[in-house]
Amino acid sequence: MDEKERLENIKNNLTIEQVTDLLITLGADPIQKDDLIIARTICHGGDSHKMYYYENTHLFRCYTECSDTFDIFELIVKVQTQGGGKYSLPQALTYVINFFNLETENDNFFKNDENSLQDWKILNRYEKTNEINDNKRIVEMKFFDDKILDYLPKPRILPWEEEGIKNEVIKYHRICYNPSSQAIVIPHYDKDNNLVGIRERTLIKENEIYGKYRPMYLNRIMYNHPLGFNLYNLNFSKENIQRTKKAIIFEGEKSPLLFASYFGQENDISVAVCGSNLSSYQVQLLLDLGVEEIVIAFDKQFQQRGDKEFLGWVKKLKDIDKKYNKYVTVSYMFDRQDILQYKSSPIDEGPDKFIQLYNQRFSLE
Numbered sequence: 001m002d003e004k005e006r007l008e009n010i011k012n013n014l015t016i017e018q019v020t021d022l023l024i025t026l027g028a029d030p031i032q033k034d035d036l037i038i039a040r041t042i043c044h045g046g047d048s049h050k051m052y053y054y055e056n057t058h059l060f061r062c063y064t065e066c067s068d069t070f071d072i073f074e075l076i077v078k079v080q081t082q083g084g085g086k087y088s089l090p091q092a093l094t095y096v097i098n099f100f101n102l103e104t105e106n107d108n109f110f111k112n113d114e115n116s117l118q119d120w121k122i123l124n125r126y127e128k129t130n131e132i133n134d135n136k137r138i139v140e141m142k143f144f145d146d147k148i149l150d151y152l153p154k155p156r157i158l159p160w161e162e163e164g165i166k167n168e169v170i171k172y173h174r175i176c177y178n179p180s181s182q183a184i185v186i187p188h189y190d191k192d193n194n195l196v197g198i199r200e201r202t203l204i205k206e207n208e209i210y211g212k213y214r215p216m217y218l219n220r221i222m223y224n225h226p227l228g229f230n231l232y233n234l235n236f237s238k239e240n241i242q243r244t245k246k247a248i249i250f251e252g253e254k255s256p257l258l259f260a261s262y263f264g265q266e267n268d269i270s271v272a273v274c275g276s277n278l279s280s281y282q283v284q285l286l287l288d289l290g291v292e293e294i295v296i297a298f299d300k301q302f303q304q305r306g307d308k309e310f311l312g313w314v315k316k317l318k319d320i321d322k323k324y325n326k327y328v329t330v331s332y333m334f335d336r337q338d339i340l341q342y343k344s345s346p347i348d349e350g351p352d353k354f355i356q357l358y359n360q361r362f363s364l365e
């Protein structure tokens with residue numbers, strides 16, 4: 001089998017569930033519909049759900065900025081090179097093999113020597129590079145200098161204050177404003193307080209077609225990061241999580257800010273996945289802190305019980321339990337009494353509703 005065949009072989013044998021899994025970890029927030037996946041445009045750092053994966057061709061297509069078709073390896077290269085980094089196709093292949101723990105027939109093929117680099121030249125469809133290092137690490141988090149935040153204005157964020165987020169919490173989380181893009185700037189730290197990415201919430205209606213939330217691009221630096229390899233707010237809540245052995249998992253960044261506003265920073269046990277999927281990497285981050293219960297507090301993603309969306313949403317929640325209940329108690333804040341609006345987070349409509357849903361949380365089985 002030559003290299004091209006081998007590559008095609010791996011690609012064509014990935015199941016749609018495996019592709020979904022990888023997209024979750026990359027923060028693409030995939031929605032699977034039969035033989036199709038609709039995901040966030042992580043190919044160019046966008047946030048709208050306009051990147052499609054077709055199971056019959058095993059190819060992705062981005063319907064906005066890229067307007068391009070690409071396979072899973074090229075997608076990983078696109079994700080890893082945003083903001084000017086270098087990442088080669090052999091690295092992407094190693095990434096996929098490590099991610100799925102795929103067995104290889106010929107170990108030599110994956111060695112990082114000159115020969116294998118030569119072999120890659122036959123894949124003339126792909127860009128050549130001579131960097132084939134670091135194939136052990138799946139997570140390629142870059143750290144950014146957070147001095148950038150010192151230079152950005154920090155005005156009162158009135159639309160957020162009106163929703164209930166306190167100004168002191170906004171300051172504590174180092175939220176800023178980017179005048180050039182007219183967007184709210186949300187710094188993302190890893191659990192050790194390294195700045196791993198910055199996301200922006202646009203305040204311009206017309207810009208929402210590219211996604212309400214996008215990575216910040218400033219002074220020719222793209223501050224993107226693979227969202228599934230981090231938990232927003234964990235740097236602020238980790239000690240409380242460690243102490244109480246509980247974590248509340250929200251979807252969006254604003255929910256932990258609301259939680260701290262209502263219940264105090266000293267009681268904050270919340271994190272956000274920044275999407276609607278929980279990756280195993282994110283669960284591991286919590287297990288490392290000794291959590292015994294994870295409370296799933298995802299947005300209410302159905303209009304009516306029993307409708308198609310409801311069934312899909314419930315299946316997703318059940319899958320989380322199936323995957324992790326061996327390691328940790330999984331409980332759900334589930335709106336049985338229909339007190340929340342469609343797409344509301346359990347904390348969006350004030351502390352009373354939140355407490356009610358929290359007290360009524362339950363585990364499956």
Ligand SMILES: [Zn+2]
Nearest residue numbers: 043044062066
């Ligand atoms: Zn794209």
